[in-house]
Amino acid sequence: MQIRVLDQADLGDDELRARGEVWAGADLVGRESLPQRTPGEYVGAMRTPDPGERQLLLEASADGRLLGVAELWVPLLDNTDKAWFELHVDPLARRAGVGTALVRRVEELARAEGRTLLLAETHLPADEREDHGHARFARACGYERASVEVVRHLDLPVPDERLQDWVDEAGAERRGYRVETHADGVPDSLVASLCVLLGQLSVDAPSGAVDFEEEVMTPERLTAAVASATAMGRTRLETVAISPDGEVVAQNTLLVPSRLDSTEVVQWGTFVHRAHRGRRLGLAVKAAGLRAAQRATPGARVVVTQNAEDNAFMVAINEQLGFRPVELTAEFARHLPA
Template sequence: MGTVQLDVNDDRLTRQAHQALTASRAVGRPWYEPPSFEETVVDWRHEDQAEPKEIWVAEHDGEVTGLAMLYLPMEDNTWLAWCDLHVHPEHRRRGHGSALMDRVVERAKDARRTSLVTEFMVPVDEPEHGYRRFVERHGYTLSNTEVVRHLDLPVPDSQLQHLDSASRPRWAGDYRLETYVNGVPEALQPSLCEVMNQLIVDAPTGEIEYEPESMSPGRYREHLGVERQMARTRLTTVALGAAGEVVGYSDLVLPAGAPTTVFQWGTYVHREHRGRRLGMAIKVENLRRLQADHPERRRVVTGNDGTNSWMVSINEALGFHVVELSPAYQRKLD
């Protein structure tokens, strides 16, 4: 048994790693739709200079049994590293996960990181789940927990109209909403990036401390280019202030390999523009565009810290229901 860094240009091993990843994520989650190999390999082969990644695999008799993806931000939060570790269910409890964990801890230390964070999905009613026990044995402590919710589609037009009518008097006349497919125009990108960079600071994150991110228009366009190669679709609704600047946004992402699933990425309203029901407004508008353009999609998946009462209340009003938990664990590195 050993661990090696994955050569992402080796189609055979990369396909095996993808199979281990999707098999691991599917355990106990009948609703899970795996990403296609084609879109996954585009992501794995992309070299993001602002957040390089290393993919380490465990092997047995020439077969990939598990993998760990290590992310190392270089432009912000440079004391942190993130890892996402998976072992194929047919190869668990044989030391592969521990070998991979030891490897990413070693690599995070080599990169002079002082904290390593990992997240995973567990059932709501299993506080002693095996994934929790595994990371705790490896020195991790629970930092915060996101509640993962699903929204069944389509949401009735009457419900969206009711929520729109309740929020519109609070913002109409001072703001306008616009929706874009696969990225906002370049003129809006600087103010959008400024808003996006604040999300990680304002969202509840428990014991994990973050500084603002450093998304730039150039890096934003780079990400859009990768998404196009992955055949993903991104729907972005923005709230624009009096000067035409972005003051709030909401992103929905439609993966090509998961044909009925939509992922709710960031939703954020700048702190200076809160109290006007803009959060509800941009989410309703984005859902309307989603349902008009993509009636084949059956669910939206989102996650929020349980203490984020503002966003939780919006999601519950839209009809999101609790499905699972995503705890974040942190290990302090010597």
């Protein structure tokens, strides 16, 4: 077996798609009825990296057969003690040391980047958070569970009158806020305050056993995020609440399909500025965002979101909107030896 670090810029789309097929096939096991990222979306994401991090692609192969892939992300602007990775092994190649070999090579690369904490996520059934094979594998590799998020789905369409009831209940305009939805970027006048708000998310959102620094979000990174969504066949809808002084103080990001073969909307994040909480702005931007998503993609059939299980405020809003739990996403962490 060989482990290689690849430069995705040197790979053609068909070569990247082959790695995306391994990614998708591994992610499908035990989750056959749940929405999946397609190999085409994988190619789009790998072609449009975030300028705020270094992205490395690894593969394991033997006798010309691709056995597994891993992706490593190394932050460059903040949280420079950390790195994140994902691991995907062809189901037919499991239990042969492929995953362990990829993990150890990822760890070597992270240490070479000066990182001391390595994090990885995996999906788990709600009733198998301790005993599922992914959790057992993580522990065997020296990783401990750091946090758990609950993945929830909302079936679409939601009746327009119900959405309007939630908008009215939130009453953002009565409180002096303006709620707007923008596709593929926001006006220049909103970029700076939106970047500040998005940077606070990593500090204020519950993160379990790991502490994070405030993220350095830049206009260039926002532009890259839009480009990534477009490359994946999606439109990025940003719904914002704007304070009377013109600052973005709440946001909701939805990635809606722009291709006819997808019916899944991904809720990327929702956040309210710490100085403006307790005013129903979370409900306001979520409800307005859902309405915009349905109008933009009437064929969409489900919204996928996830929140820390102890994020009581956001969980309550999701439950009010009708989101139902379907699985868990667990983050595992390992402090790397020097």
